Amino acid sequence: MTDVLRRGRASLAFGFFAQGVAFALLVTRIPAIQDRYGVSDALLPVFLAAVPILAGVGSVVSERLVRRVRPSRLLRWSQPVVLLALLGVGAGDRMAVLAVALAVFGLAVGALDASMNMLGVSLQRAYGRSIMLGFHATYSLGGILGASLAWAGAHWDLALWVSYLPVVVVLLPAALVGSRWYVDGGGGDPGKSAEQGGSRAGGGVGFKVLLPLCLVMTFAYIGDSTVSNWSAKYLQDVLGSSEQLATVPYNVYMVTTLVGRAVGDFGVRRFGAVAVVRGGAVVAAGGFAVVASAPGAWVGMLGFTLLGVGLCVLVPQTFAAAGRLAAERGGGPGASDAAVARLNIFNYVGFLIGSPLVGALGDAWSYRGAMLVPMVLVLVTVVYARSFGERPDRYGGGHERPRTADVGRGSNGL
Numbered sequence: 001m002t003d004v005l006r007r008g009r010a011s012l013a014f015g016f017f018a019q020g021v022a023f024a025l026l027v028t029r030i031p032a033i034q035d036r037y038g039v040s041d042a043l044l045p046v047f048l049a050a051v052p053i054l055a056g057v058g059s060v061v062s063e064r065l066v067r068r069v070r071p072s073r074l075l076r077w078s079q080p081v082v083l084l085a086l087l088g089v090g091a092g093d094r095m096a097v098l099a100v101a102l103a104v105f106g107l108a109v110g111a112l113d114a115s116m117n118m119l120g121v122s123l124q125r126a127y128g129r130s131i132m133l134g135f136h137a138t139y140s141l142g143g144i145l146g147a148s149l150a151w152a153g154a155h156w157d158l159a160l161w162v163s164y165l166p167v168v169v170v171l172l173p174a175a176l177v178g179s180r181w182y183v184d185g186g187g188g189d190p191g192k193s194a195e196q197g198g199s200r201a202g203g204g205v206g207f208k209v210l211l212p213l214c215l216v217m218t219f220a221y222i223g224d225s226t227v228s229n230w231s232a233k234y235l236q237d238v239l240g241s242s243e244q245l246a247t248v249p250y251n252v253y254m255v256t257t258l259v260g261r262a263v264g265d266f267g268v269r270r271f272g273a274v275a276v277v278r279g280g281a282v283v284a285a286g287g288f289a290v291v292a293s294a295p296g297a298w299v300g301m302l303g304f305t306l307l308g309v310g311l312c313v314l315v316p317q318t319f320a321a322a323g324r325l326a327a328e329r330g331g332g333p334g335a336s337d338a339a340v341a342r343l344n345i346f347n348y349v350g351f352l353i354g355s356p357l358v359g360a361l362g363d364a365w366s367y368r369g370a371m372l373v374p375m376v377l378v379l380v381t382v383v384y385a386r387s388f389g390e391r392p393d394r395y396g397g398g399h400e401r402p403r404t405a406d407v408g409r410g411s412n413g414l
Contacts, residue, residue, distance in 0.1 A: 005126055008183030012119050013138045015079060015178065018171045019112060020142020021149070022086050025164060026105070027228075028150035032160055033089060037098045047098070051106040052348035058110020059348070063341035065111075066118065071337055072182035075115035079175045081108040083168045090160030110348075114341040120316075121323030121336055123183055130268035132316040137261035140312075144254050205326045205339045212384040213318050213325075214346045216277075219377040220314040221350025222357065223284060223307065226374045227253050229355040230367070231304055234291070238367050241297035249304040256308030264313045273317050273388040281381035284310025288375030292368045314381065319343060321388045328390065 026033075034044055065074055085108060088101035120135045146167075153163035207214075228250060236246040267276045287306030294300035322343045326335040354374070361370035 004181075005123065005183060007181040008119075009123055009127075009131065011178040011181040012116065012123065012183075013135055015075060015116055015175060015182075016120075016135045016139040017142040018079060018175050019082065019109075019116065020139040020144075021146040021167060021171065022082055022142075023109070024143040024146025025150055025167060026086055026089065028147050029153065029160060029163070032154065033098070036160060037092070037095050039095065039098070047102060049352060050099075051102055051109070052351045054103055054106030055110035055113065056345045056348040058107040058112075059114045059341050059344040060110075061107075062111045062114040062344075063338050066115070066337045066341070067334060070184045071115040071118040071122075072179070072184050074111055075119060075182060076176070076179040078108045078111040078115060079179070080172050082112055083172045083175070087161065087164050087168045090164040110344070113347065114344045117319045117344060118323075118337040118340045119182060119184065121319055121340055124320055125323065125327060125336075126183070130265040130273070130320070132320045133261045133264035133268065133313060136312075136316040137258055137264075140254060140258040140261055144258065147251075147254070205322070205329060205335055207342070209325060209329075210322060210339060210342060212387040213322055213343055216314060216381050216384055216387075217318045217343055217346040218350040218353070219374075219381055220311055220318070221347055222354035223288070223311050223374045223378050225351050225354030226358050226371070227304060227307055227311075230358050230362075234367055234371075235297050235300050239294055239297045239300045241300075245297055249301050252301060253304050253308040256305050257312040260309050260312035261316065264316070267313075268317070273321065274385050276313050277317050277388045278382050278385040280310045280313040281378055281385065282310070284314075285375045285379040286310070288371050288378065292371040292375065311378070315347070317388055324390060325387075 030044075030048070033039070039047060062074060082105060085101050085105035089098060089105065092098055092101060116135075120132050124131050149163065149167065152158075153160075231249040231253065232246040235241040235249055236243060264276065284307055287303045287308075287310055290303030290306060291300055292303075294303055319340055322339040323336040326339045329335070357373065358367075358370045361367075361373060
């Protein structure tokens with residue numbers, strides 16, 4: 001394992017961490033943003049929906065951009081734009097400024113999410129073992145830090161720009177310096193990177209092939225958005241908890257997501273991606289079942305804890321599977337990058353669907369019953385789990401694929 005790869009892994013992990021901080025600082029201060037700009041309750045959903053929609057546009061544009069420029073360059077410049085747009089949200093004083101800042105934030109986040117995961121997939125291929133969950137663990141860690149900083153800003157009644165400015169001042173130059181060590185599809189070999197760079201547009205993966213992974217990504221984010229948007233309300237209104245106790249489930253969910261991702265790569269190396277994805281889907285479905293049937297707040301919190309353990313593995317493994325499908329079909333780095341960009345769109349589709357779906361079902365039926373819908377959707381992932389495995393014929397003769405630990409001992413780690 002070369003120093004180039006190690007530095008590339010560390011710098012990319014910091015990029016995931018910085019994005020976790022920035023996104024958490026935005027979404028956890030929505031009430032303060034609404035108050036600062038005088039956004040009405042009727043108009044707020046429009047602003048909130050615009051960000052993931054524009055992020056989807058940014059991901060589509062990224063698929064086209066990486067045919068001409070390397071993902072590392074796209075990530076190098078999209079991350080500072082995200083941080084500066086965050087500062088713009090906090091520093092403006094007119095609704096037009098908010099609209100522009102959120103639009104820039106959304107477009108840049110789409111490019112950032114896509115390019116980060118492109119680099120993560122290519123690094124995992126170079127390492128020859130699962131490391132994607134570790135990158136997403138640093139994102140979760142950044143989210144916890146960002147939410148904690150947001151809590152401090154709200155507790156001390158700090159102006160938004162006062163909360164955001166120190167974070168941007170620290171993260172922006174650190175991200176620019178760290179971007180010097182990003183590693184593209186060549187796995188740290190300059191000659192190989194240059195050779196591959198000339199054929200970035202070849203060997204795409206059709207949407208039909210990616211469809212199972214797109215569905216898994218959508219279902220995972222429906223589950224995630226259900227927890228982030230409805231856990232506090234559910235615990236307080238349905239399970240009768242106090243307002244203070246109702247803030248606990250999402251924090252527990254974030255912590256268990258971090259822990260699950262931190263150890264998840266070891267599970268993938270030991271048992272394989274298919275088993276880990278199936279296990280995660282079953283645990284997450286069980287978590288929703290516990291939440292739906294909980295007699296009280298503490299049992300409900302157990303359900304949200306199980307959700308963190310189960311859902312945390314699905315998204316990183318879905319990105320990894322998309323890159324693997326492209327590689328198995330003989331595509332170069334351009335095919336893998338295009339597959340990741342297309343898949344990333346369904347991150348935002350799930351986010352957009354999840355919260356309104358549960359809210360509409362809760363109002364029309366019951367919130368307990370509404371929790372059963374994401375349960376069923378997540379459980380469908382078990383059917384698609386085989387899409388996360390490598391094709392047997394890749395190693396010839398229909399034999400079982402080598403264990404990941406053995407693969408990593410090869411001369412090039414593949």
